[in-house]
Amino acid sequence: MLISHISDIHLGYAQFNLQEREEDLYEVFDEAIDKSINEHVRAVILAGDIFHNPKPNGAAIIRLARQLKKLKEKSIPVLFILGEHDISRSNDVPLPYLFHNLGLARRLKPDTPLQVDNTLFYGFNKERRSNIDGGLLGPFKKLELILKSDVEKYSIENRNPKKILVLHQGLSDFNKFAGEIQSSDLPKGFDYYAMGHYHDHIEKSFPYLNGGIVAYPGSIDLGHNEIISNVEKGFIIADTSGESNNININWIRLDRRRPQLEYYIDYSNLQTNIDTILEETKRFDKMPVVNLNINGSEIDQRILTKSLATLENSVLYYNWNIRDEKSMDTTGYSFDSVKTFELEKELSILIKKSLSKDHLVELSLDLMNMINESDSSTEPKYNESFNKYRKNEIIDHLWKAYENNKLIYDSKQLDEEKGGAIKRYDKKTNIE
Incomplete structure (x- = not known):
């Protein structure tokens, strides 16, 4: 049996606040679902962070609903857990539960499996660091006991079912800073640990997990905490059809991504x-x-x-x-x-009105650029000896222009712009 394992989708996220990047995410998610259908998978796992925000926008909700409906029409069940981006801190009902109630997807539980053919699926929602002991480590021990009885209970034609655990947690084995639990904390007895949370593609077996494979498919596109880079993204199709507890993993690249x-x-x-x-x-x-x-x-x-x-x-x-x-x-x-070119163009117009002479406009802009580029560190960003002279020259010209009343707007123009409130400034204090 083939199973599609997709994680860290982050529907609704717009990288750089660009609408095009939000649309890119919808497009690659559509591609992942289309490829899953074309490969004739029997189930689709969404391993958390389905949405980027616990209160997603309407477009994100509609695009997810469209793909869930497509899978339901193909009789392909969608099994999901929640990531931290799906969970509101205000204890609202998570939006993905709506699709569970509508029958478009199935929420996985830690103590009661969902069975598809000869495979049992269990899942835990994301637990934050502060609740790891009570929310995960304790229940992991209980799950090991439950699993033994479930294997006998759900076996088909005397064939032990494959067991899959879905989690959205970071393992310290792969990232000691972002990790929340160790691989040795995972409950034993599972053939495949379908992980979410890390945005990189990772696969590894650990001896103490008795051959079980731990796999992160990675995010389907570069996310909010990833730098621009030429990296491939995709998802996993796992094959559980082998006679032993071996799971064959095939990572599928997504091709519709924006370069x-x-x-x-x-x-x-x-x-x-x-x-x-x-x-x-x-x-x-x-x-x-x-x-x-x-x-x-x-x-x-x-x-x-x-x-x-x-x-x-x-x-x-x-x-x-x-x-x-x-x-x-x-x-x-x-x-x-x-912004730089537009700003300089506008500043040139304004300063020219004040100074009248083109060479003073250029000098003023140079001075403003020097001020903007100056740094509080001991090393200046420009050649000190040259620019000290240049800056003094600029200030000298500006002060002479000021002395000649070139910095004060024509009263008639100010009267039109400010409703008659003509403002004049003290040359030493700049106080009205």
Whole structure:
């Protein structure tokens, strides 16, 4: 019998707050269900974090309902547990239970199995660290005793059933920081431990589990705690048809995902590298998400943002990490480029109204950029001796303009804009 094992779906999550990324999740979830149906699975496991939020938006609810209905029409039962993202801290009834009550999915329990053909399914909802002992470790011991009697009770034609336990917990064996329990804590006697919580694909057998396989299929797409990277995502189809307690695992890659690409480029060849990236984006059906790691020295932010802005029409989203050999590292993302140019354009208009002369406008913008780029650390982000002179020159020009009343708006214009409330500032205190 074939079983589809899907976890960490996070329906409703919009990476970078982009609607396109929310739609991407729905599309790859649809793909996972379609591939499961095409492989003629007999059951689908959803191992927690079905939704990204315990109170998901309407689109997420509808898309899940659509796929559950499709599976029900194919007589494929859907068995689920809850992850932390499905559980509200206000003790509301979890939304996935609605689909259990409607008969579109089945909630798994820790002490009463659901049987599909010759396989028994048990499951625990997510338990937080504060309740591990009472919520998991104690019940695990009881489950080992229950399992022995259930094997005899549910056997078919004197064949012992396969046993599957579904959990949404992190094992410290794979991540000592995110882990909540050890593999040695797991109840013995199961052939397959269908896990959720970790977003990476992991499979491992432990001798003390008597050959049982512990498997995380990983998330179906990059999530809220994952960096942009060219990593594959998918789900598992487990085959329980073998005569022994062996379970054959087949990890299925999801192909409809939006490309997420990572590049390491040198600032000295910035535009050449950008042109190469632009050329590579043409081979994808969807505009990719891009992460740029830029290495160099004396990086000019204006030149950088101007070059990166050429990516706007070829990628959905990009961010960059600057490794400047002579200054502090900085980061940014695609919207910064657009905002920078729009802001500078507006500032140029406003400052020109005040200063009247183009060269003073340029000097003012330079000063503002220096102020914005300054850092509280002992190492400045610009050449100290040169820019100290440059900054003093700018301030000198601005002060002379101020002395000549160039910084005060024309009273008639202010009267129109402020309803007659003309504001004048003390040149020393800037107090009205």
